Amino acid sequence: MPLPLRQRIAWIAWTIVLIASLTAVYALNRQAEGRPLVADDEGGGDSRFGFRLQESAKAMGVDFTHQAPTFDSRLEHIMPQVAAMGASVTVADFDRDGWQDFYVTNSGEGSFNRLYRNNGNNTFTDVAQAVGLADVNRRETGVSMGSVWGDFDNDGWEDLLLYRYGRPELFRNVEGRSFVAVGERAGLPARVNANSATWLDYDRDGFLDLFIAGYWPDDVNLWKLETTKIMPESFEYATNGGRKYLLRNRGDGTFEDRTESTGIRSHRWTLAVIAADLLGTGYPDLFFANDYGVSELFANRAGKRFEDVAATAGVGMTPKSGMNASVGDIFNDGRLAIYKTNITEPGNLLQGNDLWVPKSRRDAGTFENMATALGIDLGGWSWGAQFGDLNNDGTQDIYLTNGYVSAGERSSYWYDFGVIAGGHSTIIGDAKNWPPMKGRSFSGYERKRVWVNDGAGQLTDVAQVVGATDTFDGRAVALADLGNRGVLDVLVANQRGPLLVYRNTVQPGRHWIQFELEPAVVSGFSPSQTHRSPIGSRVELHWNGKVQAQEISAASGFSAQNQRRVHYGLGAITSVDRVVIRWPSGATQTIEHPAIDQLHKVKEEVRLKADTTGAGDGR
Amino acid sequence: MAAEPGALRREHVIAPRKRLLGIDNRLLPPLLITSILVTAHLSFGILEGWERTALAIITAIGAEMIMGRATYGVWPHPASAYISGISAGILVRSPFYWPYFLTSLISITSKYVLRVRGRHLWNPTNFGVSAVVFLAPATVAVLSVQWGNVVAPMAVIWILGTVIVWRVGRVHISVTYVLSFLLFSVFRAWWTATPWVTNVAPITGPMYQLFTFFMVTDPKTTVKSVKGQCVVVFLVAALETVLRLNEVVYAPFYALFIVGPIALLIEQWHHGRRHVGA
Numbered sequence: 001m002p003l004p005l006r007q008r009i010a011w012i013a014w015t016i017v018l019i020a021s022l023t024a025v026y027a028l029n030r031q032a033e034g035r036p037l038v039a040d041d042e043g044g045g046d047s048r049f050g051f052r053l054q055e056s057a058k059a060m061g062v063d064f065t066h067q068a069p070t071f072d073s074r075l076e077h078i079m080p081q082v083a084a085m086g087a088s089v090t091v092a093d094f095d096r097d098g099w100q101d102f103y104v105t106n107s108g109e110g111s112f113n114r115l116y117r118n119n120g121n122n123t124f125t126d127v128a129q130a131v132g133l134a135d136v137n138r139r140e141t142g143v144s145m146g147s148v149w150g151d152f153d154n155d156g157w158e159d160l161l162l163y164r165y166g167r168p169e170l171f172r173n174v175e176g177r178s179f180v181a182v183g184e185r186a187g188l189p190a191r192v193n194a195n196s197a198t199w200l201d202y203d204r205d206g207f208l209d210l211f212i213a214g215y216w217p218d219d220v221n222l223w224k225l226e227t228t229k230i231m232p233e234s235f236e237y238a239t240n241g242g243r244k245y246l247l248r249n250r251g252d253g254t255f256e257d258r259t260e261s262t263g264i265r266s267h268r269w270t271l272a273v274i275a276a277d278l279l280g281t282g283y284p285d286l287f288f289a290n291d292y293g294v295s296e297l298f299a300n301r302a303g304k305r306f307e308d309v310a311a312t313a314g315v316g317m318t319p320k321s322g323m324n325a326s327v328g329d330i331f332n333d334g335r336l337a338i339y340k341t342n343i344t345e346p347g348n349l350l351q352g353n354d355l356w357v358p359k360s361r362r363d364a365g366t367f368e369n370m371a372t373a374l375g376i377d378l379g380g381w382s383w384g385a386q387f388g389d390l391n392n393d394g395t396q397d398i399y400l401t402n403g404y405v406s407a408g409e410r411s412s413y414w415y416d417f418g419v420i421a422g423g424h425s426t427i428i429g430d431a432k433n434w435p436p437m438k439g440r441s442f443s444g445y446e447r448k449r450v451w452v453n454d455g456a457g458q459l460t461d462v463a464q465v466v467g468a469t470d471t472f473d474g475r476a477v478a479l480a481d482l483g484n485r486g487v488l489d490v491l492v493a494n495q496r497g498p499l500l501v502y503r504n505t506v507q508p509g510r511h512w513i514q515f516e517l518e519p520a521v522v523s524g525f526s527p528s529q530t531h532r533s534p535i536g537s538r539v540e541l542h543w544n545g546k547v548q549a550q551e552i553s554a555a556s557g558f559s560a561q562n563q564r565r566v567h568y569g570l571g572a573i574t575s576v577d578r579v580v581i582r583w584p585s586g587a588t589q590t591i592e593h594p595a596i597d598q599l600h601k602v603k604e605e606v607r608l609k610a611d612t613t614g615a616g617d618g619r
Numbered sequence: 620m621a622a623e624p625g626a627l628r629r630e631h632v633i634a635p636r637k638r639l640l641g642i643d644n645r646l647l648p649p650l651l652i653t654s655i656l657v658t659a660h661l662s663f664g665i666l667e668g669w670e671r672t673a674l675a676i677i678t679a680i681g682a683e684m685i686m687g688r689a690t691y692g693v694w695p696h697p698a699s700a701y702i703s704g705i706s707a708g709i710l711v712r713s714p715f716y717w718p719y720f721l722t723s724l725i726s727i728t729s730k731y732v733l734r735v736r737g738r739h740l741w742n743p744t745n746f747g748v749s750a751v752v753f754l755a756p757a758t759v760a761v762l763s764v765q766w767g768n769v770v771a772p773m774a775v776i777w778i779l780g781t782v783i784v785w786r787v788g789r790v791h792i793s794v795t796y797v798l799s800f801l802l803f804s805v806f807r808a809w810w811t812a813t814p815w816v817t818n819v820a821p822i823t824g825p826m827y828q829l830f831t832f833f834m835v836t837d838p839k840t841t842v843k844s845v846k847g848q849c850v851v852v853f854l855v856a857a858l859e860t861v862l863r864l865n866e867v868v869y870a871p872f873y874a875l876f877i878v879g880p881i882a883l884l885i886e887q888w889h890h891g892r893r894h895v896g897a
């Protein structure tokens with residue numbers, strides 16, 4: 001029976017709507033997916049984006065390949081997953097010769113870590129064995145997961161905290177010549193299965209305190225399991241991870257556990273932590289990027305206690321798989337945004353990365369996620385990421401590495417993972433229920449992202465254009481000016497892969513300015529305590545109506561640490577108005593019209609009570 | 620996603636009591652799914668934000684109102700569209716807004732376009748979600764994880780869901796599907812040499828609760844006989860197993876997408892033959 005005319009006309013109309021909607025879905029997906037720019041497009045990277053990255057590790061004398069650990073045989077079927085971390089890189093000028101050095105961790109039992117000393121001529125020499133930082137990966141003590149530098153004894157030499165799946169160790173730097181293990185004497189915990197740690201002076205008493213975040217619970221010995229029920233109880237709501245440690249520096253070389261008393265009671269699976277003044281109080285807050293759950297933001301209440309404000313601040317409601325935490329001022333308006341990376345796997349899981357931007361500069365208490373709006377949400381199985389002005393144009397760009405397990409190129413573990421990820425805690429929590437990986441890849445061979453900021457609210461992935469073309473399973477990214485050239489080079493640590501050194505070449509005519517800070521010592525320091533760490537300092541550079549904030553953090557990204565120097569690109573600008581430094585003590589100092597294209601070493605003026613004017617001694 | 624208003628009226632023949640605790644049967648599924656969503660979000664924060672879910676609901680209801688009025692000259696009851704919209708809001712996971720809008724729009728539009736002899740062939744949400752995840756794998760995924768780890772709320776949802784599908788006379792469909800899934804999970808475990816509980820894992824999650832209570836039970840897109848309904852969901856579970864063995868991530872949606880319309884077409888063909896014969 002034919003339809004009435006009205007219904008026939010309506011049917012034609014709705015058919016058009018349906019076809020148009022299906023077409024729109026396809027088109028919008030293609031648009032959002034985005035084709036990576038390639039070097040052949042429009043004449044190459046240098047002219048368009050102002051910089052080029054050249055992988056130069058071996059040419060620089062850096063020949064390091066990370067080895068993964070081998071845990072209990074009952075985890076053999078999922079070993080690539082549970083032994084998927086440990087590649088890290090952290091930067092420090094450990095010998096104070098004015099050149100940035102870096103430390104890379106290894107994780108195979110019996111493998112050696114490396115400390116690459118910068119020779120000052122574009123080459124590096126591994127001195128880890130000579131200084132006592134190489135042979136640190138043993139089943140008895142655990143294997144390295146990462147490190148973080150900080151001058152805990154205020155002697156002016158940066159010391160090293162090594163965190164492991166096992167016993168954390170603190171190495172005191174003896175004038176850049178050797179390192180002495182002092183963890184036991186310092187009172188560090190006997191065992192923490194940690195994937196992140198950082199230094200912060202949470203009570204602003206002049207001594208760096210230590211924060212270590214457990215991933216697996218402390219009582220799990222991955223080499224000798226008592227049970228296979230060690231896995232997260234949920235893919236997105238797990239709270240059965242490792243405990244956290246906030247260790248207050250007493251100032252005499254020892255630490256006391258203040259975790260409980262300051263209100264930090266998280267047992268989430270933390271993969272990255274960053275300490276920075278995110279809420280505008282002058283005290284460092286703590287942000288945790290947690291795997292298998294929501295993020296946590298612990299507000300520092302005047303150095304007395306911490307309060308988890310993640311939910312009210314807007315950053316802790318939606319559970320994802322947090323892998324990275326770094327902060328940067330992406331809009332040049334003085335607001336520090338948090339970049340947290342997560343998992344995106346087309347056709348399976350689309351968490352998207354988060355860029356938590358304070359809603360206003362005055363009200364830093366609430367954040368909104370602007371990652372999608374800026375085009376920096378889809379980055380594969382994202383790991384470490386750092387903010388930095390890679391092309392010296394005056395805006396902060398983002399370098400992101402990614403990739404989980406690269407194995408069989410034509411096979412994927414994703415379906416099986418989806419099966420177990422949906423299971424109840426009694427199923428997902430037991431490793432023996434996890435499907436075997438059988439040599440399959442799991443978000444492997446991913447292309448990296450180098451998002452260049454156009455300063456107008458959009459970031460464009462130019463990785464393939466500028467030379468970041470590797471497809472290793474990236475973990476940690478660190479930025480440093482390795483050649484004292486006024487540009488940021490990129491270090492990338494890869495799991496079961498080589499340490500990459502991307503030497504950066506920036507187009508001529510792009511200016512820059514750098515600051516190296518030395519806070520004043522405070523009363524109460526012993527005679528041997530002649531320095532104070534710049535960690536926690538905040539720098540705001542004002543130029544041409546813009547202001548870009550940067551804060552010196554210890555840990556940044558995933559298992560990584562950038563140089564302590566603060567680097568600003570300036571583009572074609574030939575002068576800046578001023579730089580305002582807020583020291584860890586809370587005092588501020590202003591330098592008017594600092595000269596560009598040079599590094600300024602700035603010492604804190606003593607007994608500052610108000611905003612004053614100082615001058616940097618340019619190098 | 621299920622519970623078409625007209626179909627529910629038909630269901631009253633099977634379930635003569637029209638009200639439960641003073642609530643119109645038509646409103647039971649929307650109330651259940653709303654309570655699931657609100658409880659899950661307040662407890663576990665399952666949504667990126669209310670905005671996306673609201674967009675999906677408003678789009679579905681708006682499209683239903685416009686299309687229903689324009690096509691038939693009457694304002695349709697919004698219960699069905701509400702379920703379609705809220706289901707899309709829960710099931711679709713994307714950092715973008717447009718998938719929520721388009722999933723709802725496609726779901727409702729399919730109801731008015733893909734029809735044979737006055738019946739639409741696909742469960743609207745099944746069509747919308749399947750189409751979107753197929754066409755937009757880089758930007759859209761489907762909810763696939765647990766809401767929290769507490770057994771009690773999940774048990775409550777299973778019990779409430781069972782009561783409601785029993786009230787609307789569809790409990791045999793849900794039960795048959797769950798039993799079939801469990802049966803085939805034994806086969807999958809044997810075939811893949813993996814633990815049985817691993818293969819059971821997906822059905823313990825909320826996505827399957829929505830699928831079991833709201834999608835496979837849709838009166839408008841299931842065959843009429845009780846026996847036929849049970850056979851169809853058994854076949855859905857069977858095809859799902861085939862797809863799962865081929866590592867198709869959204870196996871249940873695609874299985875229903877394929878089996879459901881074929882079953883309806885066969886039923887209509889069979890019905891037509893009997894009509895001609897009479």
